[in-house]
Amino acid sequence: MDAPPGPDSPVTRLRGVGLDRAALLGRLGIQTVGDLLFHAPRRYEDRRRFESIRNLETGASVSVRGKIVAQGVNRFRSGKSVFQVVLDDGTARLHCRWWNLPFLERHFAVGEEILAFGRVQSIRPRTMDHPETEKVEAGDEEFLNINRWVPMYPLTEGLTQRVMRSLTWQAVEACAHAYPEPHPELHVETMELPAEDGPGELRLGMALGRCPLRRDALRALHFPAELADAERARRRLALDEFIDLQIAIQRRRRNLELRARALPCAGDNRWMRPFLGGLGHPLTGAQTRVLREIRGALGGSVPMRRLLQGDVGSGKTLVAVCAALMTLESGFNVAVMAPTEILAGQLERVFRRALEPFGVPVYIHTGSRKSSREPELIPTGAPRAAGTRPGVVVGTHALIEPGFETTRLGLVIIDEQHKFGVAQRDRLLRKGHYPHLLVMTATPIPRTLGLTLYGDLDVSVLDELPPGRAGIRTHLRRMDALPRVWEFIREQIRSGRQAYVVYPKVGDPESEDVGAVTRERERVARELAPSAVGMLHGRMPAADKESVMAAFREGNLGALVATSVVEVGVDVPNATVMLIGNADQFGLAQLHQLRGRVGRGPHPSHCILVPGPDASEEALERLRILVTAKDGFALAEADFALRGPGDLVGRDQSGLPDFRFADLRRDRRLVELARSRVREHLAGSWVPSDSRTIPIGRNPPILQSRAGEDRAGAV
Ligand code: ADP
Numbered sequence: 188m189d190a191p192p193g194p195d196s197p198v199t200r201l202r203g204v205g206l207d208r209a210a211l212l213g214r215l216g217i218q219t220v221g222d223l224l225f226h227a228p229r230r231y232e233d234r235r236r237f238e239s240i241r242n243l244e245t246g247a248s249v250s251v252r253g254k255i256v257a258q259g260v261n262r263f264r265s266g267k268s269v270f271q272v273v274l275d276d277g278t279a280r281l282h283c284r285w286w287n288l289p290f291l292e293r294h295f296a297v298g299e300e301i302l303a304f305g306r307v308q309s310i311r312p313r314t315m316d317h318p319e320t321e322k323v324e325a326g327d328e329e330f331l332n333i334n335r336w337v338p339m340y341p342l343t344e345g346l347t348q349r350v351m352r353s354l355t356w357q358a359v360e361a362c363a364h365a366y367p368e369p370h371p372e373l374h375v376e377t378m379e380l381p382a383e384d385g386p387g388e389l390r391l392g393m394a395l396g397r398c399p400l401r402r403d404a405l406r407a408l409h410f411p412a413e414l415a416d417a418e419r420a421r422r423r424l425a426l427d428e429f430i431d432l433q434i435a436i437q438r439r440r441r442n443l444e445l446r447a448r449a450l451p452c453a454g455d456n457r458w459m460r461p462f463l464g465g466l467g468h469p470l471t472g473a474q475t476r477v478l479r480e481i482r483g484a485l486g487g488s489v490p491m492r493r494l495l496q497g498d499v500g501s502g503k504t505l506v507a508v509c510a511a512l513m514t515l516e517s518g519f520n521v522a523v524m525a526p527t528e529i530l531a532g533q534l535e536r537v538f539r540r541a542l543e544p545f546g547v548p549v550y551i552h553t554g555s556r557k558s559s560r561e562p563e564l565i566p567t568g569a570p571r572a573a574g575t576r577p578g579v580v581v582g583t584h585a586l587i588e589p590g591f592e593t594t595r596l597g598l599v600i601i602d603e604q605h606k607f608g609v610a611q612r613d614r615l616l617r618k619g620h621y622p623h624l625l626v627m628t629a630t631p632i633p634r635t636l637g638l639t640l641y642g643d644l645d646v647s648v649l650d651e652l653p654p655g656r657a658g659i660r661t662h663l664r665r666m667d668a669l670p671r672v673w674e675f676i677r678e679q680i681r682s683g684r685q686a687y688v689v690y691p692k693v694g695d696p697e698s699e700d701v702g703a704v705t706r707e708r709e710r711v712a713r714e715l716a717p718s719a720v721g722m723l724h725g726r727m728p729a730a731d732k733e734s735v736m737a738a739f740r741e742g743n744l745g746a747l748v749a750t751s752v753v754e755v756g757v758d759v760p761n762a763t764v765m766l767i768g769n770a771d772q773f774g775l776a777q778l779h780q781l782r783g784r785v786g787r788g789p790h791p792s793h794c795i796l797v798p799g800p801d802a803s804e805e806a807l808e809r810l811r812i813l814v815t816a817k818d819g820f821a822l823a824e825a826d827f828a829l830r831g832p833g834d835l836v837g838r839d840q841s842g843l844p845d846f847r848f849a850d851l852r853r854d855r856r857l858v859e860l861a862r863s864r865v866r867e868h869l870a871g872s873w874v875p876s877d878s879r880t881i882p883i884g885r886n887p888p889i890l891q892s893r894a895g896e897d898r899a900g901a902v
C-alpha cells in the first residue's frame with residue numbers, strides 16, 4: 188500500500204490530478220502537495236447563508252443560491268451579445284448577465300442549481316453582471332463548497348474553484364501536520380497578534396489573540412471556521428516570513444562582528460579642519476551630530492554599516508564628503524556609487540572641489556567615462572607604491588563590474604541606496620576587505636520598510652535643513668491656468684532664476700517617450716521664448732546629458748525640460764521653479780523628490796503641480812496632501828499607505844524580499860514583533876512565560892541552515 192502523500196510528493200499523488208491537471212497547477216507554480224498548502228486564497232466567501240433574491244439591494248455584493256429556470260444568448264445587430272441565466276431561489280428571480288461571452292451557454296443547463304457571487308446591478312429587474320458562479324453538485328465534497336466560509340483561489344484557465352478546493356483539502360488532510368514550528372526556540376505560539384487595520388473585508392480592528400501553531404494556520408488559511416481565523420493564519424505565516432528575514436539580517440550582522448576587523452578610518456583632522464574652515468558656512472547641528480556618530484563608527488572595532496536618512500536638501504552630500512575625508516586622512520581609498528551618470532558626474536565635481544586642494548585625486552568610473560588611472564589600479568594586492576595618495580573613485584553601478592578594482596578600500600558610500608539592492612551593495616563591498624559602508628537614501632523610508640530593507644544597518648538621521656532657505660510654496664493648478672503659469676515662469680527667468688519642467692509620459696511615468704519629450708521641449712521653448720530651453724531624458728548619450736546639465740548649472744539655459752531623470756540628487760541652487768505636468772502620474776515620494784530640486788538657494792521657490800486632464804478625485808486628493816505637507820517622512824508614510832512600497836523602492840523593488848503572506852502595509856507591527864523576538868533570543872534575554880526553557884548559550888538553533896530541514900525531519 189502506498190504511504191500517504193507528503194509535502195514533497197508531486198501533485199499527481201492526489202485524487203483527481205493527472206498529467207493535464209498537474210500541468211495547469213504548474214502554471215500557478217504548484218508542483219508539490221506542499222506548494223498547494225502555501226497557495227493562499229485571494230478571498231473567502233460566506234456560504235453559511237445565502238441572500239434571498241427578493242431582498243437584494245442595488246450595489247450590494249452578495250452570494251445567492253438558486254435553480255436555473257431559463258437561459259440563452261441575445262445577439263445584437265452591433266455584433267455584441269449577452270448571455271443570460273435566470274436563477275430562481277423560491278423568493279424571486281435574478282438575471283445573471285455576461286456580455287460578449289456567448290460560449291458560456293455551453294456551461295449551464297436549465298434545472299441545475301448554482302451559486303452566484305457578485306454585485307447587484309439593478310433590482311427591477313434584478314440583475315447581476317459577470318458574477319462568479321459555481322455549480323452545486325450532490326457528492327462527497329459538498330461540505331467543502333457550501334455551508335461554510337469558502338476559499339476562493341487565484342486560478343488559471345482550465346481549473347475551477349471546486350477542483351482547487353478539493354485539492355487543497357486533500358493537501359491539508361495529508362500533510363498540514365508535517366509543518367511543525369519552524370523555530371520552536373522562539374515560541375512564536377506564545378506571541379499575541381497585534382490589532383492592525385486590514386483592507387476591505389479583513390478590516391479587523393480587534394486584537395486577534397495568540398498566534399496559532401503553524402500547522403493549524405495552514406489549515407485555517409484554507410478552511411477557516413470564521414473569517415478572523417483566516418486572517419490570524421495569514422498573520423502567523425507572515426510572521427514566519429518576517430522572522431526568517433530578521434534571522435538572515437541579524438545573522439549577517441553577527442558574522443560581521445565575529446569575523447571582520449574594522450579598518451581604522453577615523454582620520455586625524457588634518458584636512459578636515461581646513462576644509463570646514465573654507466566652506467563658507469557652518470555645518471548644521473544635525474550634520475555635526477551625524478558626523479560624530481560616523482567618526483565613532485569609523486574608529487570602532489566592527490566595520491561601519493550605516494544608513495544616513497535625511498530629507499531632501501538636508502545636506503547629505505556634505506556629510507559624505509566629510510566621511511570620505513576622515514577615511515582619506517587615515518590613508519584609505521573611498522568608492523562612491525550613484526544610481527545615474529548625472530548624479531555620479533555631480534558628485535565627482537563636489538568631491539573634486541572639496542579634495543583637490545589637499546592633493547587628493549578624484550576619479551570617475553561610469554559606463555561611458557573612466558579615468559585613465561584609478562587609485563592603485565589592478566593588480567589587487569600589489570605592494571602600495573610609496574608616496575601614493577589615497578583617492579576617491581566616483582561611479583555608477585559600473586563600479587560593481589569586474590572592470591573596477593582597487594586596493595586599500597576603506598569606505599564605500601552609496602547615494603540613493605534604494606535604487607540598488609542588497610546584492611549589489613555587497614558586490615561593491617567585496618572589492619575591499621570589510622570596508623566601512625555609508626548608504627544614503629534620498630527618499631525618507633517608512634520605518635516598516637526600513638527595517639525590512641535596511642534592518643542590518645545602524646541609522647543616522649539628518650533632521651534639520653541648512654539655514655537661509657527661502658522656502659518652497661507648492662501650488663496645484665489646472666491646465667487652463669497654464670498661460671498664467673508660463674507668464675510667472677517668464678518673470679522668474681527674466682529676474683535671473685531658472686526653471687525645471689517635468690513631464691511624465693501620459694500612462695506610464697517610468698517609461699520615457701523621447702518623441703513626447705522633444706515635442707514638449709519645443710512647446711516650452713515657444714512659451715518661454717527668447718530664453719534658451721534644454722532637454723534631458725534617460726535615453727540621451729551620457730556626454731549629452733552631462734553637457735546639458737553643465738549648461739543649466741552655469742545659467743546658460745533658462746529652463747530644463749526633463750523626464751523624471753532629475754528626480755533625485757540634482758543640485759542647482761539658482762533654480763526656483765519646478766513645474767510638473769501630469770503630476771497625478773507620480774507617487775507622493777517622487778513628487779517630494781522633484782520638489783526638492785528647488786528651494787536650494789536664497790530665493791523663494793515654487794513647485795507647481797498640474798494634474799493631467801483625466802486625474803481622478805483620489806489623485807487630486809493625494810496632490811493636495813503635498814501642497815500642505817513639507818515633511819518628507821510624513822509624506823513617505825502617506826505614500827506607502829496609499830500605494831505600497833513600489834514607488835519608494837523602485838518598480839523592481841530592489842532588495843525587497845518576495846513575500847507570500849506578509850504585506851508591509853498591513854503588517855507593520857508584525858515586523859517589529861519579529862525583530863524584537865529574534866533579537867531578544869539572540870541576546871539570550873528572552874525567557875518564555877511558561878516553564879519550558881530555551882537552551883541559552885548553546886549553539887543557537889536558529890543560526891543553522893534550515894532550508895528543507897523542518898520538512899524532512901517531520902515527514
Ligand atoms: P541632499 O540631502 O538632498 O542630498 P544636498 O547634499 O544636495 O542635499 O544639499 C543641498 C544643498 O544644501 C546644497 O546646495 C549644499 O551645498 C547645501 N548645504 C549643505 N549643507 C549646508 C550647510 N550646513 N549650510 C548651508 N548650506 C548647506
Ligand code: MG
Pocket residue numbers: 503504629756
Ligand atoms: Mg543628495
